Amino acid sequence: xxxxxxxxxxxxxxxxxxxxxxxxxxxxxxxxxxxxxxxxxxxxxxxxxxxxxxxxxxxxxxxxxxxxxxxxxxxxxxxxxxxxxxxxxxxxxxxxxxxxxxxxxxxxxxxxxxxxxxxxxxxxxxxxxxxxxxxxxxxxxxxxxxxxxxxxxxxxxxxxxxxxxxxxxxxxxxxxxxxxxxxxxxxxxxxxx
Numbered sequence: 001x002x003x004x005x006x007x008x009x010x011x012x013x014x015x016x017x018x019x020x021x022x023x024x025x026x027x028x029x030x031x032x033x034x035x036x037x038x039x040x041x042x043x044x045x046x047x048x049x050x051x052x053x054x055x056x057x058x059x060x061x062x063x064x065x066x067x068x069x070x071x072x073x074x075x076x077x078x079x080x081x082x083x084x085x086x087x088x089x090x091x092x093x094x095x096x097x098x099x100x101x102x103x104x105x106x107x108x109x110x111x112x113x114x115x116x117x118x119x120x121x122x123x124x125x126x127x128x129x130x131x132x133x134x135x136x137x138x139x140x141x142x143x144x145x146x147x148x149x150x151x152x153x154x155x156x157x158x159x160x161x162x163x164x165x166x167x168x169x170x171x172x173x174x175x176x177x178x179x180x181x182x183x184x185x186x187x188x189x190x191x192x193x
Contacts, residue, residue: 007052014059015047022063028139029071039074043067117167121160128156129164
């Protein structure tokens, strides 16, 4: 157990300088930017309480792990819905339209178009998109696996998603318009890669 002065000094020296890193982590992983300062304070409180018992070897790892656990807790709580909120239980049943063969066919067509659009991306950009958005790896994990910086991962995701959105919009999926093909927007996006 650390004494109060030692704990306060450690917190000021080791944890508070990580504020920028913590802020970026929270902004990247939480949608409601109005809650970021509250989340940051909650992380600080949890870190301070946790470190009162034993000081961690790496303050940065402990702070980011604490932040990750806090976000997971918040997300879980947000998904819990009281059964009383549903006055009509029929609202919970899926509609026939959701299960129709036409809907399945439409979804498969959209997936094929997305795969075509992915295949037209430059190789590195496509790999980053697949690892980050399909396999669900973190930005850090993608950077480590590919041997590139996290900033490069972020830029490639941005460019790839933009190119995919343009491609799907050109097919009419993004705007409801007529199909015009997907190669044009991706070729344009390829020049900027």
